[in-house]
Amino acid sequence: MDDRTKTALHWPDLIYAQFRRVGVRQVGYVPDAGHSRLIELCVKDPNIHDVVLTTEEEGVGLVAGAALGGERAALLMQSSGVGNCINMFSLMRNCGFPCLVLITMRGEFAEFNPWQVPMGAITEATLKLCGFLTYRVDEPDNVDDIVGGGCDMAFGGDLQVAIVLSQRLIGRKEWTK
Amino acid sequence: MLDRREFVQKLLIDRENLLVVSGLGSPTYDVAACGDHPLNFYLWGAMGSAAMIGLGLALAQPALRVLVLTGDGEALMGLGSLATIGVKQPTNLAIVVLDNQHYGETGMQPSHTRAGIDLVAVAKACKFVDALHVSEIGAMSPIRDLVHNGRGPILVQAQISNDVAPRVLPSRDGHAIKLRFMEALGRLSG
Numbered sequence: 001m002d003d004r005t006k007t008a009l010h011w012p013d014l015i016y017a018q019f020r021r022v023g024v025r026q027v028g029y030v031p032d033a034g035h036s037r038l039i040e041l042c043v044k045d046p047n048i049h050d051v052v053l054t055t056e057e058e059g060v061g062l063v064a065g066a067a068l069g070g071e072r073a074a075l076l077m078q079s080s081g082v083g084n085c086i087n088m089f090s091l092m093r094n095c096g097f098p099c100l101v102l103i104t105m106r107g108e109f110a111e112f113n114p115w116q117v118p119m120g121a122i123t124e125a126t127l128k129l130c131g132f133l134t135y136r137v138d139e140p141d142n143v144d145d146i147v148g149g150g151c152d153m154a155f156g157g158d159l160q161v162a163i164v165l166s167q168r169l170i171g172r173k174e175w176t177k
Numbered sequence: 178m179l180d181r182r183e184f185v186q187k188l189l190i191d192r193e194n195l196l197v198v199s200g201l202g203s204p205t206y207d208v209a210a211c212g213d214h215p216l217n218f219y220l221w222g223a224m225g226s227a228a229m230i231g232l233g234l235a236l237a238q239p240a241l242r243v244l245v246l247t248g249d250g251e252a253l254m255g256l257g258s259l260a261t262i263g264v265k266q267p268t269n270l271a272i273v274v275l276d277n278q279h280y281g282e283t284g285m286q287p288s289h290t291r292a293g294i295d296l297v298a299v300a301k302a303c304k305f306v307d308a309l310h311v312s313e314i315g316a317m318s319p320i321r322d323l324v325h326n327g328r329g330p331i332l333v334q335a336q337i338s339n340d341v342a343p344r345v346l347p348s349r350d351g352h353a354i355k356l357r358f359m360e361a362l363g364r365l366s367g
Contacts, residue, residue, distance in 0.1 A: 026236060049236045052264060054257030061226035061258070065198070065233020068218055068358055070366070073233065091223040095351035 011143040011169065012037035015102060018144070019048070019074060022151045024100075026051060026066040026073035028059035034104030034170040035076045056081030060088035060099075067097045072155055074100045079107060079123040080116065082162075089130040092160045100154040101132070101162045102147070109167040124164055132162040137169055178338040179314055181275055185246065186211050187317050188273065188324060194365055195325065196234055200227040200247025202282040204275055208246055209347040215361035219347045219354055225254030228262060228272055235267040235329075238362070242269050244324060249276040249290045256299065262330050263303035271324045271331040272300075277339040285339065300332035312336035 015038055019027070027042040028051045029035060043050045053059050059075040066073035077085075082103060092099045106113075107120020127134050133153065135146050147163055154161040185207040189197070194216065199208040201220045208217055218234075220227055231245035252274045262270065278291035290296065300308035306328050311320050312335075320333060348354055 026233060049265070051232070051236075051261065054260050057225070058229045058255070058258050058261055061223070061229025061255070062233040064223075064226070065230035065235070066237050067233075068230070068355065068362070069196075069234040069237025070359065070362065071233075071237035088223050088226055091220075091226060091351075094222065095355040097355070 011140045012041065014144040015147050016041040018147045018151050021148070022155055023072055024074050024151075025049060025071040026062060027076065028053050028062045028073065029076035030054075030056055030059075030078070030081055032076065032078045032104055034078065034165065035102070038076060038102075056084045057088045060085050060091060063099050064091050064095065064097050072098070074102065076102050077104075079103055079105045080119045082123050082126055083119050086126065086130060089132075089160070093131045096158045097160075098154045098158045099132075099160040100151060101127075101160075102165060103127075103162055104165050104170055105167045107167075111167065127162045127164075130160070132160045134162045134164055136164040136166060138166045140169060143169075178312060179335055180340070181207055181277070181337040182210055182342050183314060184317070184335055184337060185275070187314070188244075188246075188321055190321070192325075194241055196238065196241055196243045196362070198227055198230045198234065198243070198245045200224075200245070200251035202248055202251070203342070204246050204248050204251070205347065206342070206345045207275065210342070210345040213347055215357045217347070217354075218358050221349050221351070224251055225258075227251055228255050228258040231270050231272065232258070232262050232265060232267060235270040236265065238366075239267075239269055241365070242325060243267075243271070245270070245272045247272070247274055248281070249274055249278060249288045249296070250280045252296060253289050253294075259300055259303040259305070259332070263305060266304070266306075266330060268306075268329045270329040271327070271333070273324060273333045273335060275337050276334050277337050279339050281339065281341065290334075296334045297332065300330075305330045305332050308332040308334075310334050310336060
């Protein structure tokens with residue numbers, strides 16, 4: 001296996017390594033295929049509180065509470081979840097809470113399910129309207145650099161940062177076996 | 178029926194290092210009416226988030242007690258949070274719902290609890306260690322003790338009258354409220 005293939009397979013491990021580097025202690029998520037490896041790594045880590053949410057907007061409250069309590073938190077969600085969070089994101093801006101959100105995209109490259117397209121098509125614009133800096137990752141080789149930079153901006157500057165993990169990066173969902 | 182101000186005042190008496198998150202609207206005014214405190218995080222928006230803020234805080238500060246004081250409408254908007262809290266079982270978290278069965282901020286429209294939707298039953302179904310109703314101020318002492326010392330997660334549904342109390346408005350500057358809270362917490366943790 002060459003280095004490039006290794007990176008392609010292990011990009012969630014690179015995100016996890018960045019969580020470790022900056023000391024993320026709470027991770028909120030709604031179960032998601034694209035994030036499954038990263039979720040698994042967080043659940044196994046005794047230094048991370050993994051919090052499974054019933055809806056993504058709960059995670060925004062979690063981030064605020066964690067920050068108030070002096071801990072760093074990250075949220076993992078699918079693009080559809082961004083729409084669920086819009087009003088809650090006001091909490092991040094009103095109080096200047098550091099907010100790091102990693103978003104797996106649906107509704108773009110090779111999407112089989114058209115019902116995913118309307119939210120997927122407006123995900124990045126929605127995040128920008130909500131005050132987030134957004135950084136898109138299309139290539140596995142760029143994961144480490146972009147996620148690392150996003151972590152530093154969010155936690156170093158009390159900013160709201162969204163890392164948009166494209167459907168090309170994640171790979172197309174297989175609908176038939 | 179309880180008077181909301183009397184109930185909240187008795188709940189917060191001798192609070193020491195209790196961390197308090199108040200839901201938007203009247204619960205924020207009720208907490209402020211007891212006297213401003215740096216360990217109060219007053220919400221003025223983000224309806225439905227209070228319980229989850231409490232969870233994040235409780236996980237981050239396991240040696241301290243966290244109280245979320247909110248209204249029935251705010252709690253109903255974050256009903257899924259009770260399931261999420263049930264999964265994590267934070268032993269230092271209590272949620273007190275001031276239930277007047279109405280949306281007080283928007284013109285006193287009846288809420289779901291008015292129709293008999295029972296938040297205590299929901300909390301029990303969500304594996305809260307303790308969940309109970311209170312409607313008499315005479316029963317206050319064990320309730321205060323439970324909220325301050327009992328094993329969480331705890332939910333208390335307090336049946337308050339829907340009399341409107343004078344508004345006591347704390348700061349609306351989210352940055353200031355946050356920083357003051359974090360500084361006070363930093364002094365506690367050394």
